Amino acid sequence: MFGSVKCTPCCGEVKTAFSPLLLRDIDSRIFPTRYQSKPVEPTLQGGVVIKTARLTSVLTLAVLFLGGMALAQTDPGVQSGNRGTGAALSSVTSNSPSGILSFFTDGQARFEELETVSGGNNVGLGPRFNSNQCSSCHAQPAIGGTGPASNPQFQFTSDGVAPGNTMPSFITANGPTREARFPFYFNSNGSVNTSNPNGGVEDLFTVTGRTDAGTCSSSTALPQPSFAAAIAANNIIFRIPTPVFGAGLIENLDDSTLLNNQVHNLNNNFGISGTFNHNGNDGTISRFGWKAQNKSLHIFAGEAYNVEMGITNELFPNERPLPGEDGGGGTGEAGLVSTCLNLSGNGYPEDTSNPAASPNSAVLDDVSAFANFMRFLAPPPTGGVVLNGSSVSAATISAGSSLFNSIGCAVCHNPTPGTTQPSNFTSSLGKAPVNAFSDIEIHNMGNGLADNVSQGSAGGGQFRTAPLWGLGQRIFLLHDGRTTNLVNAIQDHASNGSEASYVEEEFFNLSTTQQQEILDFLRSL
Amino acid sequence: MRSRFWCCFMALVVCSWMRAWGQSSKAQNASTNGGDFSNNVQPLSKVPAGVLLVKGAWASASDSVTPLPEGGSVANHVFTNQYFGMTYPLPADWIEKYKGPPPSDSGRYVLAQLSPGEAFKGADRGTILITAEDMLFTPLPAENALDLVKFSSQHLQADYKVEMPPTPTKIAERPFTFFAYWSPIAQLHWYVLATEVRCHAIKIVLSSRDTKLLENLTLDLNNMKLPAEANPTAGMGGGDVPVCIKDYAENIISRVDPVFGERHFNPAPVRIIIDKEGKVKHIHFLSAFPDQAKAISDALGQWKFKPYRANGKPVEVETGIMFGRPASPVRRAGANAATE
Numbered sequence: 001m002f003g004s005v006k007c008t009p010c011c012g013e014v015k016t017a018f019s020p021l022l023l024r025d026i027d028s029r030i031f032p033t034r035y036q037s038k039p040v041e042p043t044l045q046g047g048v049v050i051k052t053a054r055l056t057s058v059l060t061l062a063v064l065f066l067g068g069m070a071l072a073q074t075d076p077g078v079q080s081g082n083r084g085t086g087a088a089l090s091s092v093t094s095n096s097p098s099g100i101l102s103f104f105t106d107g108q109a110r111f112e113e114l115e116t117v118s119g120g121n122n123v124g125l126g127p128r129f130n131s132n133q134c135s136s137c138h139a140q141p142a143i144g145g146t147g148p149a150s151n152p153q154f155q156f157t158s159d160g161v162a163p164g165n166t167m168p169s170f171i172t173a174n175g176p177t178r179e180a181r182f183p184f185y186f187n188s189n190g191s192v193n194t195s196n197p198n199g200g201v202e203d204l205f206t207v208t209g210r211t212d213a214g215t216c217s218s219s220t221a222l223p224q225p226s227f228a229a230a231i232a233a234n235n236i237i238f239r240i241p242t243p244v245f246g247a248g249l250i251e252n253l254d255d256s257t258l259l260n261n262q263v264h265n266l267n268n269n270f271g272i273s274g275t276f277n278h279n280g281n282d283g284t285i286s287r288f289g290w291k292a293q294n295k296s297l298h299i300f301a302g303e304a305y306n307v308e309m310g311i312t313n314e315l316f317p318n319e320r321p322l323p324g325e326d327g328g329g330g331t332g333e334a335g336l337v338s339t340c341l342n343l344s345g346n347g348y349p350e351d352t353s354n355p356a357a358s359p360n361s362a363v364l365d366d367v368s369a370f371a372n373f374m375r376f377l378a379p380p381p382t383g384g385v386v387l388n389g390s391s392v393s394a395a396t397i398s399a400g401s402s403l404f405n406s407i408g409c410a411v412c413h414n415p416t417p418g419t420t421q422p423s424n425f426t427s428s429l430g431k432a433p434v435n436a437f438s439d440i441e442i443h444n445m446g447n448g449l450a451d452n453v454s455q456g457s458a459g460g461g462q463f464r465t466a467p468l469w470g471l472g473q474r475i476f477l478l479h480d481g482r483t484t485n486l487v488n489a490i491q492d493h494a495s496n497g498s499e500a501s502y503v504e505e506e507f508f509n510l511s512t513t514q515q516q517e518i519l520d521f522l523r524s525l
Numbered sequence: 526m527r528s529r530f531w532c533c534f535m536a537l538v539v540c541s542w543m544r545a546w547g548q549s550s551k552a553q554n555a556s557t558n559g560g561d562f563s564n565n566v567q568p569l570s571k572v573p574a575g576v577l578l579v580k581g582a583w584a585s586a587s588d589s590v591t592p593l594p595e596g597g598s599v600a601n602h603v604f605t606n607q608y609f610g611m612t613y614p615l616p617a618d619w620i621e622k623y624k625g626p627p628p629s630d631s632g633r634y635v636l637a638q639l640s641p642g643e644a645f646k647g648a649d650r651g652t653i654l655i656t657a658e659d660m661l662f663t664p665l666p667a668e669n670a671l672d673l674v675k676f677s678s679q680h681l682q683a684d685y686k687v688e689m690p691p692t693p694t695k696i697a698e699r700p701f702t703f704f705a706y707w708s709p710i711a712q713l714h715w716y717v718l719a720t721e722v723r724c725h726a727i728k729i730v731l732s733s734r735d736t737k738l739l740e741n742l743t744l745d746l747n748n749m750k751l752p753a754e755a756n757p758t759a760g761m762g763g764g765d766v767p768v769c770i771k772d773y774a775e776n777i778i779s780r781v782d783p784v785f786g787e788r789h790f791n792p793a794p795v796r797i798i799i800d801k802e803g804k805v806k807h808i809h810f811l812s813a814f815p816d817q818a819k820a821i822s823d824a825l826g827q828w829k830f831k832p833y834r835a836n837g838k839p840v841e842v843e844t845g846i847m848f849g850r851p852a853s854p855v856r857r858a859g860a861n862a863a864t865e
Contacts, residue, residue: 234573266664270654270730275629444626497577
């Protein structure tokens with residue numbers, strides 16, 4: 001294949017024969033030739049030297065090019081083999097320090113717990129929610145990942161999770177698990193007010209109709225947001241779950257490492273220049289979420305528990321109204337109705353630490369346990385790739401990796417943005433390379449991907465460089481899961497205002513074979 | 526007096542009636558639940574598709590007349606940038622497919638990115654990228670365009686091979702530095718041509734698998750028009766445009782600090798033009814939140830500098846000031862914009 005032909009006579013000659021001494025002033029109409037073995041060939045214009053490659057080289061290239069053209073590039077698709085994703089870090093697996101493994105397993109168990117509104121061990125769900133279980137959305141290819149092939153949300157109106165609800169049209173049986181946001185508030189007459197940015201999560205479901213929802217079970221107590229109206233007004237965007245494998249390593253990258261990496265990244269000829277999102281409290285670089293809006297895994301877990309499941313906790317202790325029912329929209333509502341508060345009957349926060357519990361891991365509140373689980377998950381291992389039923393060679397994957405670097409993808413999707421600082425948790429988190437394929441910076445991604453949602457320093461067109469480790473086994477791609485095809489995802493990197501348009505162009509300037517090698521490489525991650 | 530009373534009274538009645546009527550009219554169109562719970566699927570207005578409305582930190586300026594670095598455009602098949610005094614007739618069959626991103630908070634501009642259009646007949650395609658690096662703000666260890674290209678050539682990643690180290694040349698009768706490298710695995714070649722205008726390193730990056738195409742594109746660049754100051758080591762403005770001077774903010778006579786209402790953590794690089802009397806004539810925010818820009822504008826309007834003189838005559842001067850945190854902690858000492 002073309003990409004594996006690295007040292008043909010043609011290529012070798014190109015590499016070695018370009019003499020700086022041949023460069024003259026370009027305005028004097030003399031151009032450098034890199035083929036010393038080829039005599040200078042003046043053109044009819046007089047003096048412009050146009051190099052001609054050897055016939056063999058041209059023929060070789062032509063054959064290879066046409067060979068590449070014969071087969072369009074194809075996303076190998078989701079790789080099904082068991083790569084061992086979802087395991088704990090090696091030092092955690094070996095229970096070093098003593099007891100840490102139980103924190104991981106306990107966190108994982110809680111990550112998989114089904115939450116209820118009231119009347120059980122895991123109460124506090126709602127009154128609004130997107131799901132009732134962390135692992136229902138973070139499931140692919142293992143617990144801690146991203147959305148699964150079969151969308152559990154699609155069953156909620158029929159399986160008793162959200163019986164009194166209408167299924168939003170954008171939640172489908174085999175589509176991505178999603179959360180929805182309205183970029184702008186609506187006025188009281190239903191028109192969109194583009195001068196009033198919203199961007200908060202509009203939970204898809206309510207506890208309406210649930211037998212454990214008490215006074216909030218009534219069909220009139222808590223309406224769902226009008227997703228149909230939002231779609232009609234083009235005032236809705238979606239986000240899919242981010243996988244959290246290896247997240248503890250990202251968390252443990254020191255700011256100085258990221259800042260130095262940023263300067264290193266600036267030395268590019270692709271027009272790329274990213275920046276960072278920051279935590280509003282201490283000003284340090286935040287790094288989790290599609291816009292790097294969350295500082296730590298603890299914050300990430302606490303926010304998700306409250307926003308995605310409606311469970312108040314030690315970090316977010318208050319029940320959350322929707323943005324439009326909190327005085328910001330046109331409804332005039334001032335918070336959740338009283339009949340939908342304290343549905344667990346236990347008071348707030350609904351998730352707390354458990355001082356009298358045993359063993360040690362059980363003392364933690366759920367949010368801390370979730371954070372530990374995510375923190376101690378190993379990075380997703382790379383693996384082999386099967387394309388159209390055949391295994392892709394290691395040489396092809398390697399070529400794809402080099403091509404990925406060469407055309408500029410790696411400026412943002414940095415294979416290794418740095419090495420972690422020492423860890424006080426466990427040895428595997430310390431002094432470890434973070435092969436995340438992300439610079440953790442936020443970049444302008446253009447009008448084609450922009451969602452008009454601002455979070456922290458990130459504007460409506462900026463997104464964190466999505467870490468690509470584990471990409472080989474992801475089903476839904478980009479922040480809203482709009483595609484399952486890597487080629488489409490690459491194409492969507494280009495639009496007006498995107499830092500990646502030039503690199504996207506470079507991708508499609510490659511031969512079809514080379515493009516295929518990059519796709520194969522990406523599915524090996 | 527009485528007639529005036531009745532006049533006011535009647536006006537109030539009419540006004541109140543109209544207001545009530547207006548509400549009634551709105552109510553007829555409103556759904557049973559307003560706001561986010563509206564059931565109106567026949568929207569009164571739509572969010573325009575593909576338009577960025579919530580911008581975050583962004584570029585802006587104190588007036589809409591003074592040319593800006595990011596203000597270039599392609600029209601009638603010619604790229605024109607008034608700020609840099611640059612015009613470039615696009616090669617035949619080449620187009621600007623996408624506009625570049627906004628200026629970055631490290632001072633990088635994508636002025637134009639060009640690619641072959643549908644009518645392009647070549648076997649291998651290519652790209653033309655024109656960027657500008659504000660040398661008053663760049664965190665890279667470079668004093669000028671030549672330094673920048675040298676740094677780039679000396680720090681190429683392992684996947685690239687140098688074809689031509691930085692070498693002096695001329696484009697459109699202006700001094701440039703030329704640097705070429707390629708990727709053996711990708712069979713892609715990059716030609717980088719750089720000069721400096723108004724303390725910005727202008728880089729023209731051509732890339733393709735087809736070196737003949739690249740050479741033709743390079744020769745085609747001779748159709749550009751550039752200001753006389755263009756020079757890889759000495760593009761310092763002057764003539765019809767202000768002289769640009771690093772660290773000129775040190776020549777301040779009086780100043781007030783901006784009062785920021787909200788705490789941000791982003792770098793806010795600002796270029797200013799100081800008039801012949803030492804007052805701030807023009808402010809260009811490369812990247813700032815609107816509230817930052819407002820606070821900085823309010824402050825800069827009260828700053829007074831020592832007027833700059835060239836050949837004994839006062840001239841306008843352009844300089845840079847970094848408000849907020851720098852884009853990076855790695856900066857060369859004593860050779861960059863003042864940091865506030």
